[in-house]
Structure formats: C-alpha cells, structure tokens
Amino acid sequence: MFPRAFHYHRAGSLKEAATMLSQLGPEAKLLAGGQSLIPLMKLRFAGPPHLVDLNFIPGAAYVKQDAGGLRVGALTCHADIEDSPAAAAIPILHDCAAGIADVQIRNRGTIGGSLAEADPSGDWAPVLLTLNADVRCLGPKGERTVPISKFVVDAYTSALGEDELIIEVLIQAPPKSSGGAYIAFKRSAPVYASASAAVRLAMEDGVCRDAAIVLGAVGLTPVRALEAEAALRNNQVTAKTMEAAAEAARAAADPQPDMRGSAEYKRQLVTALVKRGLEVALKRARGEKVELSHIYA
Amino acid sequence: MKKNVRIVINGAEHRAEVEPRLLLVHFLREVAGLTGTHIGCETSLCGACTVLLDGMAVKSCTVLAVQADGRSITTIEGLAASENLHPIQEAFWEEHGLQCGYCTPGMILCAHDLLQQNASPSEQEIRDGIGGNLCRCTGYQHIVNAVKAASRKMNQRQRAAARAAD
Ligand SMILES: Cc1cc2nc3c(=O)[nH]c(=O)nc-3n(C[C@H](O)[C@H](O)[C@H](O)COP(=O)(O)OP(=O)(O)OC[C@H]3O[C@@H](n4cnc5c(N)ncnc54)[C@H](O)[C@@H]3O)c2cc1C
Ligand code: FES
Ligand code: FES
Numbered sequence: 287m288f289p290r291a292f293h294y295h296r297a298g299s300l301k302e303a304a305t306m307l308s309q310l311g312p313e314a315k316l317l318a319g320g321q322s323l324i325p326l327m328k329l330r331f332a333g334p335p336h337l338v339d340l341n342f343i344p345g346a347a348y349v350k351q352d353a354g355g356l357r358v359g360a361l362t363c364h365a366d367i368e369d370s371p372a373a374a375a376i377p378i379l380h381d382c383a384a385g386i387a388d389v390q391i392r393n394r395g396t397i398g399g400s401l402a403e404a405d406p407s408g409d410w411a412p413v414l415l416t417l418n419a420d421v422r423c424l425g426p427k428g429e430r431t432v433p434i435s436k437f438v439v440d441a442y443t444s445a446l447g448e449d450e451l452i453i454e455v456l457i458q459a460p461p462k463s464s465g466g467a468y469i470a471f472k473r474s475a476p477v478y479a480s481a482s483a484a485v486r487l488a489m490e491d492g493v494c495r496d497a498a499i500v501l502g503a504v505g506l507t508p509v510r511a512l513e514a515e516a517a518l519r520n521n522q523v524t525a526k527t528m529e530a531a532a533e534a535a536r537a538a539a540d541p542q543p544d545m546r547g548s549a550e551y552k553r554q555l556v557t558a559l560v561k562r563g564l565e566v567a568l569k570r571a572r573g574e575k576v577e578l579s580h581i582y583a
Numbered sequence: 584m585k586k587n588v589r590i591v592i593n594g595a596e597h598r599a600e601v602e603p604r605l606l607l608v609h610f611l612r613e614v615a616g617l618t619g620t621h622i623g624c625e626t627s628l629c630g631a632c633t634v635l636l637d638g639m640a641v642k643s644c645t646v647l648a649v650q651a652d653g654r655s656i657t658t659i660e661g662l663a664a665s666e667n668l669h670p671i672q673e674a675f676w677e678e679h680g681l682q683c684g685y686c687t688p689g690m691i692l693c694a695h696d697l698l699q700q701n702a703s704p705s706e707q708e709i710r711d712g713i714g715g716n717l718c719r720c721t722g723y724q725h726i727v728n729a730v731k732a733a734s735r736k737m738n739q740r741q742r743a744a745a746r747a748a749d
Contacts, residue, residue: 287625294586294603294649317650324645325627327604337603341650365639369700388715389696390630393639394646475714476628579711 289327308449318399360398378466385580407478407503425450464488465570483559504541593661610648619659630716633689640696659688680729682720
C-alpha cells in the first residue's frame with residue numbers, strides 16, 4: 287500500500303509551517319506523528335498534494351510546568367506525556383497517555399495531531415475537556431488561544447483555520463482536593479475505545495463542589511454529561527449518588543452501533559466506566575495513589 | 584520531487600534519493616536490502632514491521648523514510664553487537680518464543696523497547712508491552728516466557744559486568 291505521490295516540505299519552525307500552509311493552499315496537510323494521516327493516505331482516503339512535515343522543528347515537543355500552568359508542546363508524543371514527571375502531577379493525563387493504542391503508536395503519535403484529527407473516539411479531547419484546557423494556535427496572522435470546549439467542533443472537525451496549526455496545549459492544575467480519572471474500554475491495544483469516560487471531582491469537606499463528566503466514543507464529539515455532573519454537585523459522593531450520575535451519563539450517551547458493539551452495549555459500558563472512574567477520582571481527591579489502566583475485552 | 588535522505592541503519596550510513604511517499608519499511612527492505620523487517624497488515628495493527636527509531640519501537644509501515652532522515656534505525660539484523668545472538672534472541676530460541684517466525688523480529692524489537700524502560704517487567708507488563716504485536720502461531724505464552732527469560736539474562740549479565748568493573 288503506497289500513498290498517492292505528494293510534494294514534501296520540511297518546516298524549520300512553527301511560524302514557517304503556518305506560512306507554508308497559507309502559501310500551499312487548503313489542500314496541503316501538516317504531518318506530525320503520522321499515525322492517523324499515513325494510514326489514511328495509504329488507504330487512499332486522503333491524498334494531499336503537499337505535506338508540511340513538523341517533525342524537524344526544534345523545541346516543539348516538551349512537557350513543562352511554569353507559572354501559567356502545564357504546557358505541552360503540540361509535537362509531544364503520547365509516550366513522552368506518559369513518562370513525564372511534570373505531567374504525573376495530574377494523574378488523569380497518565381491514564382490517558384498510557385492507554386492510547388500500543389507503545390509503537392504512542393512513540394510517534396502526538397497530542398497536537400490527536401486534537402487536530404478530532405476523531406470521535408480520540409482519547410485526548412474528553413480528558414482535556416474535564417480539565418478546561420486551552421489550545422494555543424498559530425496562523426499567519428498571529429496566535430490565538432481556543433478553549434478546548436470551542437476547539438472540538440464536530441466529528442473530524444476542529445476550530446482550526448486552513449492555515450493554522452496547534453502549537454501548545456495549556457493545562458491548569460486542578461485544585462488540591464480534586465481528583466480525576468480516565469478509563470477506556472477497548473477490544474485490544476491497537477484500536478480505539480468502544481467507549482470511555484473522563485471524570486473530575488472537586489471535593490470540599492466531603493461534599494462535591496464541582497464535577498466534570500465527559501464521555502468518549504459514544505457521539506460525534508465527546509459528550510459532556512451535564513445531568514450526571516448535576517447529580518453529584520453539592521452532594522456527598524456516595525454509592526447512591528455515583529449510581530445516579532452513571533445512569534444520567536448513560537442517558538446522555540448517543541452511541542452508534544458498529545463493529546465495536548451495539549448502541550445498547552456501549553450505553554451499558556458507559557454506566558460501568560463512569561462508576562469506576564468516579565470511584566478512582568474520589569480516592570485521588572482524598573490523596574490516595576491509584577494506578578488505573580484501561581479495560582480490555 | 585525526490586528527496587535525499589541519510590539514514591543510519593544498524594550503525595551503517597545509507598544515503599539515497601527517495602520519493603517522499605516511500606515508507607520506511609520499504610526503504611529498509613528494498614533500498615538497504617534488509618529483509619528481516621517483515622510486512623504483515625500494512626495498516627499499523629500487527630507490529631510485524633516494528634523497528635527501533637533512535638531506540639524507540641515504531642511501526643515502520645507507518646513512518647515515511649523522509650521522516651527518518653538523519654536518524655538511527657535498529658533492525659533485527661543489527662540487534663546483536665557481534666556474531667552472537669542478543670540475549671532476547673537467545674531467550675526466544677530457548678523458550679520456543681516462535682513457530683513460523685513471521686512476527687518474531689517485531690516481537691523482539693518491541694520487547695527490547697520494553698526492557699529498556701523496565702528491566703524487570705511483570706507478566707502483565709509484558710503482555711501490555713507487546714500489545715501492538717500479533718502472533719498467529721504461538722498463543723503468546725511462550726513469547727511472554729521468552730521476554731521474562733530475556734529480562735533475567737540481561738539483568739544477570741549487567742550484574743556480572745558491574746562486578747567485573749569493580
Ligand atoms: C492502530 C492505531 C490505533 C490508535 N488508537 C488510538 C486510541 O486508542 N486513542 C487515540 O486517541 N488515538 C489512537 N490512534 C491515533 C493516534 O493517537 C494518532 O497519533 C493521533 O490521532 C494523531 O496524531 P499524529 O501526531 O500521529 O498526527 P498525524 O497523523 O500526523 O496528523 C493527524 C491530523 O492532524 C493534523 N495535524 C497534526 N499535527 C497538527 C498540529 N500541530 N496542528 C494542526 N494540525 C495538525 C494533520 O494534518 C492531520 O490532518 C491510533 C492510531 C492507530 C494507527
Ligand atoms: S505491517 Fe506494520 S503494523 Fe502490520
Ligand atoms: S511465530 Fe508465527 S506469527 Fe508469531
């Protein structure tokens with residue numbers, strides 16, 4: 287399987303990449319890890335006449351903490367986030383990074399490419415939604431910062447303009463007494479999740495002050511389960527309220543039946559994943575260390 | 584438009600003018616003549632084409648040769664430093680970690696990435712570590728045993744080398 291022939295351009299800086307995009311026109315594509323784009327090109331679902339390679343841009347892959355928050359360069363691969371001591375302070379990031387596909391794909395695929403691809407089953411968007419992350423974008427006219435909730439527009443559609451690229455993801459550390467968790471249910475390692483749940487609880491004196499529950503792979507975009515969040519907010523987090531939240535999340539899910547399972551099966555998964563996610567998030571909010579891994583069928 | 588690339592494979596430099604759409608796996612097999620890297624699914628699912636790119640396991644059917652320009656690749660042919668087998672290769676042999684051998688180069692290089700990160704992985708960690716590599720023959724148990732044996736061998740040799748250096 288060979289991709290269609292294309293012209294190859296190597297960007298030396300992020301700025302140059304944006305300039306190249308605007309000069310080469312709307313059919314030009316950026317190449318990051320290539321773990322979504324190269325398979326699509328080989329299958330001839332995509333045949334861009336121009337590729338702008340971002341891989342040779344120095345200093346575009348990093349995870350660092352500064353006064354502004356945790357900064358993750360767009361070209362940072364999933365494996366580097368998995369191993370990053372700076373990212374470890376926010377355990378949900380490790381949950382997500384360590385569960386994406388297999389080690390070979392995590393060694394190449396990037397957070398920027400994943401967000402730009404906006405696959406309905408992509409793992410980063412639901413997780414970053416619970417953290418209210420910001421996406422920094424660069425175009426020929428300059429920079430802008432887009433909240434992740436505005437960045438994901440539709441299935442395979444982001445808010446990026448034709449000549450814009452993602453340069454950085456900015457994440458504010460959640461308050462101390464909060465905890466998050468992300469679990470995906472997968473049939474095997476190198477496949478997307480059948481369903482997933484990202485949750486975050488902010489606790490104060492045993493009461494949930496804020497909750498975020500976002501479902502992955504069960505809608506055209508990540509599904510924010512607002513009623514599930516309301517079932518917890520200003521309540522104690524007990525088996526009963528978690529059950530109520532999980533039921534509300536199930537009702538919010540809008541899965542399509544496909545080779546990964548029927549719609550009903552995926553709704554069932556959502557109930558279980560939200561419940562498990564909440565149990566872990568609660569423990570983490572209390573300061574307990576919990577290792578979390580994805581569940582394989 | 585063709586592009587000149589320089590890729591170091593198993594320590595030897597290879598220069599060639601390639602089409603940008605050439606996949607790394609084809610560069611290895613057809614330009615460099617190293618056919619130890621196998622092609623299975625061609626869709627990044629099976630791991631047969633796994634090689635090390637600057638020491639990290641990647642699926643060479645999903646990397647363009649131009650992306651490897653200026654970087655180092657290790658294939659199964661270059662894993663052992665000398666005429667002897669690498670301890671992971673020895674362990675696959677001794678533990679019957681292969682039958683037809685089609686998945687084996689990819690399995691061994693993936694195991695190498697795992698053992699670099701985690702010298703003594705648990706059984707579950709081994710199974711997770713090779714999660715991106717399919718085997719039609721062995722049922723995996725012998726492969727898992729081989730990775731465990733390789734880990735023991737490598738740890739023992741490292742301790743012996745440290746003692747010798749003292
Ligand atoms: C077998 C397999 C299984 C997978 N399983 C999962 C999974 O379980 N969960 C998951 O989340 N992902 C999964 N993926 C996808 C993987 O995470 C990809 O790495 C990711 O979606 C795309 O990142 P990339 O760096 O490889 O991007 P590329 O493939 O290089 O690019 C993807 C798209 O994003 C654009 N793009 C890239 N970088 C930027 C940027 N900085 N700014 C703007 N646009 C950009 C490209 O032009 C292209 O359109 C899987 C992939 C494979 C092959
Ligand atoms: S041939 Fe590359 S993953 Fe199967
Ligand atoms: S030994 Fe035959 S595919 Fe693994």
